[in-house]
Amino acid sequence: MTVIRNDCYRIEEVGGKKWLVLPKGLRIRITGEIRWVGKQGRLEIFYDDLTGRWYAYQSVKVDQPRRTTSPEKRAFVDLGVINIITAWIEGEKQPIAFSGKPLLADWWYWTKKIAYYQSIAMRVNKRYTTKRIRKFYRKRQLRFRHVINTIIHRFVKLCYDKGVGEIIVGDIKGIRQNNDKNSKANAMIHNFWSFRYIIERLKTTAENFGIKVKLVKENNTSSVCPRCSSKNCYKRKRLFKCLSCRLEAHRDVVGVINIARVSLNGRDGFNGVLAHPVLLRVSPVEAQTSPQGILAL
Numbered sequence: 001m002t003v004i005r006n007d008c009y010r011i012e013e014v015g016g017k018k019w020l021v022l023p024k025g026l027r028i029r030i031t032g033e034i035r036w037v038g039k040q041g042r043l044e045i046f047y048d049d050l051t052g053r054w055y056a057y058q059s060v061k062v063d064q065p066r067r068t069t070s071p072e073k074r075a076f077v078d079l080g081v082i083n084i085i086t087a088w089i090e091g092e093k094q095p096i097a098f099s100g101k102p103l104l105a106d107w108w109y110w111t112k113k114i115a116y117y118q119s120i121a122m123r124v125n126k127r128y129t130t131k132r133i134r135k136f137y138r139k140r141q142l143r144f145r146h147v148i149n150t151i152i153h154r155f156v157k158l159c160y161d162k163g164v165g166e167i168i169v170g171d172i173k174g175i176r177q178n179n180d181k182n183s184k185a186n187a188m189i190h191n192f193w194s195f196r197y198i199i200e201r202l203k204t205t206a207e208n209f210g211i212k213v214k215l216v217k218e219n220n221t222s223s224v225c226p227r228c229s230s231k232n233c234y235k236r237k238r239l240f241k242c243l244s245c246r247l248e249a250h251r252d253v254v255g256v257i258n259i260a261r262v263s264l265n266g267r268d269g270f271n272g273v274l275a276h277p278v279l280l281r282v283s284p285v286e287a288q289t290s291p292q293g294i295l296a297l
């Protein structure tokens with residue numbers, strides 16, 4: 001990797017073509033969007049041996065007007081596989097959920113492809129990996145991350161628009177114990193790094209919007225009734241039924257309301273919250289075109 005100081009390069013656009021101008025008259029043609037305009041920071045250039053291309057990352061300092069967020073207003077988040085994010089914002093009636101199903105299908109498609117080429121590599125060359133396989137792994141990861149980034153950006157932007165000052169996230173230890181019978185989901189659960197990535201991404205994105213993120217322990221949040229605290233309940237697929245007070249709700253909503261209950265510490269505010277979330281989907285294809293989609297509730 002080569003690092004270029006902020007005052008040692010410039011980016012020029014001539015007739016729709018972009019050039020990177022370096023010292024000693026070196027001009028290199030560049031492609032890609034220049035998304036931000038502002039005071040330029042340093043430039044990092046590196047070579048990627050999987051794609052055989054050179055890449056440059058530029059940091060830019062941008063002035064943005066700050067909306068005032070209220071530290072009092074919070075959003076509560078339950079992370080999962082079937083629904084990547086299930087959330088409830090204080091004061092709202094309608095919980096929301098970002099479906100992970102399109103993401104799951106895409107992940108599975110690449111996983112099968114990898115397995116297929118691995119079996120060939122093993123049979124033909126007695127090797128576990130090839131350049132092609134490594135490319136597929138990379139592709140699978142990039143596509144996953146791209147959708148996650150889009151989902152998180154939309155969610156954080158929504159929080160920002162609603163004046164949320166803090167996002168409370170149920171810590172992900174619970175995800176492993178949640179014994180979904182969905183084997184595809186389980187395959188992804190074991191890629192534990194994915195959830196670390198989601199949390200790190202959520203922290204960074206929220207920070208950019210001036211919103212704090214706090215992780216709280218997720219103790220039995222999906223197996224206690226949020227209305228009457230009974231543990232006498234029944235769960236099947238995404239449905240939660242309390243056998244004591246007859247509450248019926250979506251399991252992820254139960255999870256998120258229970259996270260809210262712990263944090264609100266007896267302070268009410270989730271009376272009348274709907275038991276089922278509005279489902280929002282971000283597909284891997286859509287994610288590539290609209291990083292700043294509008295979320296309508």
Ligand SMILES: [Zn+2]
Binds near residue numbers: 225229245246
């Ligand atoms: Zn109950």
